[in-house]
Amino acid sequence: MDSNKNFVVGIFEDExxxxxxVEHTREKGLKIHEVYSPFPVHGLDEALGYKRSRLPIxxxxxxxxxxxxxxxMQIWMLGYDWPMIIGGKNHASLPPFIPxxxxxxxxxxxFGMVGTFFIASDMKPYKxxxxxxxxxxxxxxxxAIDLATNKMSKEEISAxxxxxxxxxxxxxxx
Amino acid sequence: xxxxxxxxxxxxxxxKLFILIGVGLLLFAVGVFMAKNGGHHEGAEKHASQEIAKxxxxxxxxxxxxxSAVEGGHHxxxxxxxxxxxxxxxxxxxxAGIGIIGLFFVAIQYAAQAGWSAPIKRIPLAMGSWIPFAxxxxxxxxxxxxxxxxxxxxxxxxxxxNEHYDAILMGKSAYFFWPMHxxxxxxxxxxxxxxxxxxxxxxxxxxxxxxxxxDINGGTNHWFASRKLSAYFLVIFAVSSSVSAWDWVxxxxxxxxxxxxxxxVFASWWVxxxxxxxxxxxxxxxxxYLKVVTQNHIHDLGKFVFAFSIFWTYIWFCQFxxxxxxxxxxxxxxFIQRMRTAPYxxxxxxxxxxxxxxxxxxxxxxxxxxxISMLKVVCPIVIIGHWFDxxxxxxxxxxxxxxxxxxxxxxxxxxFAGAFxxxxxxxxxxxxxxxxxxxxxxxxxxxxx
Numbered sequence: 001m002d003s004n005k006n007f008v009v010g011i012f013e014d015e016x017x018x019x020x021x022v023e024h025t026r027e028k029g030l031k032i033h034e035v036y037s038p039f040p041v042h043g044l045d046e047a048l049g050y051k052r053s054r055l056p057i058x059x060x061x062x063x064x065x066x067x068x069x070x071x072x073m074q075i076w077m078l079g080y081d082w083p084m085i086i087g088g089k090n091h092a093s094l095p096p097f098i099p100x101x102x103x104x105x106x107x108x109x110x111f112g113m114v115g116t117f118f119i120a121s122d123m124k125p126y127k128x129x130x131x132x133x134x135x136x137x138x139x140x141x142x143x144a145i146d147l148a149t150n151k152m153s154k155e156e157i158s159a160x161x162x163x164x165x166x167x168x169x170x171x172x173x174x
Numbered sequence: 175x176x177x178x179x180x181x182x183x184x185x186x187x188x189x190k191l192f193i194l195i196g197v198g199l200l201l202f203a204v205g206v207f208m209a210k211n212g213g214h215h216e217g218a219e220k221h222a223s224q225e226i227a228k229x230x231x232x233x234x235x236x237x238x239x240x241x242s243a244v245e246g247g248h249h250x251x252x253x254x255x256x257x258x259x260x261x262x263x264x265x266x267x268x269x270a271g272i273g274i275i276g277l278f279f280v281a282i283q284y285a286a287q288a289g290w291s292a293p294i295k296r297i298p299l300a301m302g303s304w305i306p307f308a309x310x311x312x313x314x315x316x317x318x319x320x321x322x323x324x325x326x327x328x329x330x331x332x333x334x335x336n337e338h339y340d341a342i343l344m345g346k347s348a349y350f351f352w353p354m355h356x357x358x359x360x361x362x363x364x365x366x367x368x369x370x371x372x373x374x375x376x377x378x379x380x381x382x383x384x385x386x387x388x389d390i391n392g393g394t395n396h397w398f399a400s401r402k403l404s405a406y407f408l409v410i411f412a413v414s415s416s417v418s419a420w421d422w423v424x425x426x427x428x429x430x431x432x433x434x435x436x437x438x439v440f441a442s443w444w445v446x447x448x449x450x451x452x453x454x455x456x457x458x459x460x461x462x463y464l465k466v467v468t469q470n471h472i473h474d475l476g477k478f479v480f481a482f483s484i485f486w487t488y489i490w491f492c493q494f495x496x497x498x499x500x501x502x503x504x505x506x507x508x509f510i511q512r513m514r515t516a517p518y519x520x521x522x523x524x525x526x527x528x529x530x531x532x533x534x535x536x537x538x539x540x541x542x543x544x545x546i547s548m549l550k551v552v553c554p555i556v557i558i559g560h561w562f563d564x565x566x567x568x569x570x571x572x573x574x575x576x577x578x579x580x581x582x583x584x585x586x587x588x589x590f591a592g593a594f595x596x597x598x599x600x601x602x603x604x605x606x607x608x609x610x611x612x613x614x615x616x617x618x619x620x621x622x623x
Contacts, residue, residue: 042622056540087501095498098491 005146007033007172008154009132010161012141015041021143021164022047028160033146036136055113055120062112063105070104071097132172144172176293176610181463183603191592191599198588205582209254250322253576259319260572261583265590266315267422268446268564270308271439272594275447276301277378278411281404284381284397289617290474293466293608297454299385301447302378303601304594309371312422316367323572326350326428332357342429350425363421370414377407385609392611415440423564426571430508434493441489442563445482445529449556452479454598456546456553463607469544470621476543479556483533486560490526511570517578518570521562528559561587 012018019041025032032048078084079092089096118124136142143166145157152160158169250256276298283291320327331340332347332355347356350363381403388396416436424435432438452475458464459472497505512522532555542548569577609615 052540060538087499095491095495098495 005148005174006154007132007174008145008147008157008161009170009172010143010145010158010164010166011133011135011168011170012143012165013167014165015044015141017165018141018143019043019047021161021166024164025143025145025160030145030152030157030160031149033144033149034132036132036142036144038136038138038140041141055117058116059109059113062116063109065112066105066108067101069108070101074100130174133170140167176466176608176615178610179463179465179607181458181599181602181605181607183599187599188596191596194595195589195592198585198590198592201581201585202589203585205580205585206254206258208580209257209582210252253573256322256573257577257582258586259315259322260569260577261586262315263319263323263422263572264564264568264583265586266308266311267568268561268587269304269590269594270312271443271564272447272450273301273304273308274374274411274415275443276451277305277374277381277407278444279447279451280381280385281377281407281411284401284404285408287401287614289614290471290621292612292614292618293464294451294455294471294475295385295609295612296602296605296607297458298447298451299382300598300602300605301450301454302382304597305371305375305378307593307597309368309375312371313364313367316364323426323568324428326425327360329357346428366417366421370418373410373414377403377410381407386605388612389606389610394613397613415443423567426568427508429504432493432497432505432508434489434496438489438493439567441482441486442560445479445486446557446560448475448478448482449553449560451475452549453553453557456549458607459546460550466608466619468621470623471618472546472549473540473544473623474621476537476549479549479553480533480537480543483529483537483556487526487530487534490530508571511574512566515570515575517575518566521566521579525559525563525566528555529563532559 010021012021015037018035018037022032022035022044026047026049035044035048037044074097075092083091085091086096132144133140133142143161145161147154147157150157154171161169251259279298280295280302282288283295325331326343326346327350328338330336330338331343333339344356348362350356350360351358352362354361381400384396384400384403388400419436419439423439424431452472455464455467455475456472459467494509497509512518533552536548536552536555537543542552565579565583612618
C-alpha cells in the first residue's frame with residue numbers, strides 16, 4: 001500500500017473558480033492528484049485532461065461474451081445434449097433463442113462493466129477511500145496535489161493555490 | 175444573439191432535383207415498357223418457386239380461394255398497371271410518413287421541453303410541408319388503386335349468395351364501410367383518411383405559426399402555445415398513426431392481422447424520418463449553413479438514428495417471434511409469402527441487414543455518431559432500408575407472386591424523392607433557418623455531451 005504520502009489540499013468555494021484554478025495550475029506544470037466535488041462540475045474532466053474512459057470497450061467485449069455463451073448454451077442443450085421438438089420447430093432454431101441471447105448479452109455486459117469499474121478504480125471490501133476533506137461531500141470543492149510527483153515545494157504550491165482563489169490550503173498525510 | 179440565417183434554394187440545387195426527377199421518370203418509363211413487354215420471359219426457376227409457394231399458401235389460407243389469392247392477377251388490371259399502382263401507393267406511404275415524422279419530431283421536442291434541438295427544429299418543420307401533398311396524393315391514389323390493392327373493396331365478397339362470399343371480411347366490414355352497407359362505399363375508411371390528413375395539416379400550420387411568430391415577438395408565450403398544441407397533436411398522432419397503418423398498409427392483406435402493426439409502421443416511419451433530418455442537417459452543415467450546430471447536436475441526432483434502428487428491430491422481432499412461435503396458419507401466411515418466395519425473400523433478409531446489422535455496427539461507437547461523414551453513410555442506408563421495409567409490407571400482399579424491384583419501382587422512388595426534397599427545401603428557404611428568439615437557444619448553444 002502507498003503509505004506515507006504527503007498531499008497539499010486546496011479548498012475552493014465556487015466551481016468556476018475551481019475550473020480556472022485547475023487550468024492554471026496545470027499550465028504551471030503541476031500534476032493534480034485528484035479533484036473532489038459535491039456535484040458534477042461540467043468541463044472538469046477536460047480541464048483535468050482526463051482521457052475518455054475505455055469502459056465501453058470492456059462492455060462490448062463482455063456483451064459479445066454473453067452473446068456467444070448464450071447461443072452456445074442453447075444450441076448445445078436443445079440441439080445436441082437433449083434435443084426436443086417444441087411447437088414443431090427445428091431442434092436448434094434461432095428465433096426462440098434471441099430473447100435469451102439478448103438477456104445474457106445485457107447481463108454479462110452490465111456485470112462485466114461493474115466488475116471492471118470496481119477493479120479499475122481499486123474499490124474492494126475493507127478498502128476505505130482517502131478522505132482529503134470531509135467537506136467535499138457537502139459544499140466545498142477539494143483539489144489534492146501529491147508532493148512526491150511534483151518538483152515544487154509545499155510553500156510554492158500553497159501560494160499558487162491561494163493565488164488561484166483557494167479559500168484555504170491544508171496538508172494531509174496518509 | 176442569433177444572426178439572420180436563410181437557406182438559399184439555389185438554381186443549381188433545383189436543377190439537380192429536376193435531373194433526379196427526370197432520370198426517375200425515364201427509368202420509370204423503361205420499367206413500364208419492360209414490365210409490359212417482358213412479363214412472360216421468366217425462367218422455369220421462378221415458376222417452380224411459384225408452385226411451391228402456392229401449395230404452401232394453399233395449405234394455410236383459411237378461405238377456399240387460396241390458389242386465386244396467390245395468383246391474384248386474374249381479376250383487376252394487367253400486371254404492369256398493377257405494378258405501377260402498387261409502387262405509387264408504396265412510395266406515397268413512405269414519403270407521407272417522412273413528412274408526418276417531421277411534425278412529430280417538432281411536437282416531441284416541445285412536449286419533452288428539449289433544449290438541445292432548438293437550432294435544428296426548422297428542418298423537421300420544413301419536412302412537414304410535404305403533408306398536404308401527401309394527403310392529396312393519398313386520397314386521389316386510393317380511388318385509383320383500390321380495386322387492385324385492396325381486395326376488401328370487392329363488393330361480391332359481402333354477398334352471401336355470391337360464390338366469393340367471405341365470412342371473415344364480412345365480420346370486418348363495419349370497420350371499412352360503416353355506416354354504409356357492407357360492399358358499398360367505404361365511408362368510414364375514406365373519412366378517416368381525410369380526417370387524419372386534415373388534422374395533421376391543421377396542427378402543422380398552427381405549430382408553424384407559433385414558431386414563426388416567436389421569431390418576431392420573442393418571449394415565452396409562443397413556446398408555451400407550441401407545447402400545448404404539440405401535446406394535443408401527440409395524443410391525436412398516437413391514435414391516427416396506428417389506425418392509418420392498419421388502414422393503408424395492413425388492410426392490403428385483409429385476412430391477416432397483427433397487433434404489433436401500428437407500432438411497426440410507426441417505428442419504420444420514425445427512424446426513416448430521423449435519418450432524413452440527420453442527413454439534411456449534415457448536408458446543410460456541409461454547405462456552410464447552421465453554424466451554431468456543433469458536433470454535440472450531431473451526436474444527439476446520431477444517437478436517435480442508432481437507438482431507433484434498434485427500436486425498429488425490437489418491434490420487428492416482437493411481431494415475427496409471436497407469429498413464428500404460435501404457428502397459426504392464418505398468421506404465418508404473411509411471412510411465408512415474404513420469406514419463401516423468389517421475388518421477395520432476398521428483400522426480407524436484406525431488410526434486417528440494412529436496418530439493423532449495418533446501423534447497429536456502424537454507429538455503435540461514440541466517435542461514429544459524432545462524425546458527419548459517418549452519418550452521411552449510415553443515414554442513406556437506413557432510408558433505403560426502410561423503403562424496402564415498406565416494399566416488404568405492401569408489395570407481396572398487393573402483387574402476390576408477380577412483384578419485383580426494377581427500373582419501375584426505383585424510378586418512381588426517385589421521382590417521389592425529388593418532389594419531396596423540392597417541397598421541403600423550398601419551404602426551408604422561406605423560413606429563418608435557425609429560430610431567432612427560441613427560449614432554449616442559449617441552452618442549446620452550450621449543449622455539451
